[in-house]
Amino acid sequence: MFEVFKKIKDGFVNTHKKLWAGLLNPFRKSESFASETLEQLEANLYGADFGPEVVEKIMQQVKNSDPKCCSLLQVVRLTLEAMLHDSEGTLPLAIQQPQVVLLLGVNGVGKTTTAAKLAHYLQTQNEKVLLGSCDTFRAAADQQLKRWAEQLHIECVRSHQGADAAAVAHDTCQAGVHRNYNWILLDTAGRLHNKTHLVEELKKIIRVVKKFQDNFPQHKWLVVDGSLGTNSITQAKVFHEAVGLTGMIVTKLDGTSKGGAIVGIHDQLKLPIYFIGLGEACDDLQKFSYASYLDAIIGSSNGSSTC
Numbered sequence: 378m379f380e381v382f383k384k385i386k387d388g389f390v391n392t393h394k395k396l397w398a399g400l401l402n403p404f405r406k407s408e409s410f411a412s413e414t415l416e417q418l419e420a421n422l423y424g425a426d427f428g429p430e431v432v433e434k435i436m437q438q439v440k441n442s443d444p445k446c447c448s449l450l451q452v453v454r455l456t457l458e459a460m461l462h463d464s465e466g467t468l469p470l471a472i473q474q475p476q477v478v479l480l481l482g483v484n485g486v487g488k489t490t491t492a493a494k495l496a497h498y499l500q501t502q503n504e505k506v507l508l509g510s511c512d513t514f515r516a517a518a519d520q521q522l523k524r525w526a527e528q529l530h531i532e533c534v535r536s537h538q539g540a541d542a543a544a545v546a547h548d549t550c551q552a553g554v555h556r557n558y559n560w561i562l563l564d565t566a567g568r569l570h571n572k573t574h575l576v577e578e579l580k581k582i583i584r585v586v587k588k589f590q591d592n593f594p595q596h597k598w599l600v601v602d603g604s605l606g607t608n609s610i611t612q613a614k615v616f617h618e619a620v621g622l623t624g625m626i627v628t629k630l631d632g633t634s635k636g637g638a639i640v641g642i643h644d645q646l647k648l649p650i651y652f653i654g655l656g657e658a659c660d661d662l663q664k665f666s667y668a669s670y671l672d673a674i675i676g677s678s679n680g681s682s683t684c
């Protein structure tokens with residue numbers, strides 16, 4: 378447990394620095410918050426990429442709070458806790474029905490790597506996992522997932538370059554259902570959210586998968602590159618409108634100074650965050666816990682209840 382938190386803390390160290398730079402003793406209660414302190418906090422919040430709406434909400438709370446009762450750090454933490462209380466996705470583990478996950482998102486955000494990491498995570502939870510390589514667009518994509526699957530000893534349904542992605546999704550579900558897999562993870566080709574015909578392809582995959590069972594795919598998760606910060610909100614909205622997303626995975630948060638984007642993205646989309654990616658290795662995927670995230674970027678919650 379300690380190791381897991383260390384990884385999260387290390388991953389968000391730059392966000393932590395960005396958030397508290399130039400703010401002296403943000404954990405101390407005082408007579409009043411100096412105007413320079415408020416200006417610095419606001420600049421830092423923008424720097425850590427919380428996004429304008431979240432910054433506005435935090436600044437409002439700070440201005441409405443009593444500095445004699447609450448330190449700056451406590452107000453920020455409590456405000457973010459309230460915004461994130463419903464942000465954690467819960468995985469339905471150890472259940473009868475196969476769970477189909479469609480991983481989608483724009484090019485290079487980390488879908489294929491995340492499919493492998495997620496498969497590895499589920500294996501550690503004693504779940505039986507099948508991968509489907511529905512990125513038939515690039516030959517290299519299929520090879521990438523094949524390598525991961527071999528390394529992790531996980532079965533992977535594949536086809537050839539140029540094959541119909543929906544047909545691969547179909548074959549994967551067929552194999553998964555007949556052979557009693559618990560999880561069927563479908564990696565898809567990166568596509569720009571504004572390229573309508575590519576988004577149509579995604580809809581076709583969903584239609585085909587639905588034929589197996591009406592509630593397939595139960596999970597349509599957008600993979601978002603966390604290092605791009607709140608810039609990802611626009612693409613996320615387009616995908617959400619097109620396919621009705623059920624959750625998100627935010628990748629590449631290791632080393633980013635834009636870790637505040639997690640709050641900004643969740644605030645705008647209200648989608649649960651299932652996992653965060655903190656590196657390129659198969660065990661660099663962590664279940665999203667808002668408490669651990671806030672511990673990493675702000676500090677422990679000790680004393681916040683006195684506010």
Ligand SMILES: Nc1nc2c(ncn2[C@@H]2O[C@H](COP(=O)(O)OP(=O)(O)OP(=O)(O)O)[C@@H](O)[C@H]2O)c(=O)[nH]1
Binds near residue numbers: 484490
């Ligand atoms: N540092 C870091 N790198 C990551 C993370 N997740 C993925 N990557 C790297 O990001 C690059 C792109 O990852 P892919 O998994 O190929 O991304 P993709 O979305 O499948 O890409 P396309 O299929 O081309 O759309 C690779 O070099 C990965 O190793 C992460 O959490 N942290």
Ligand SMILES: [Mg+2]
Binds near residue numbers: 567
């Ligand atoms: Mg890929």
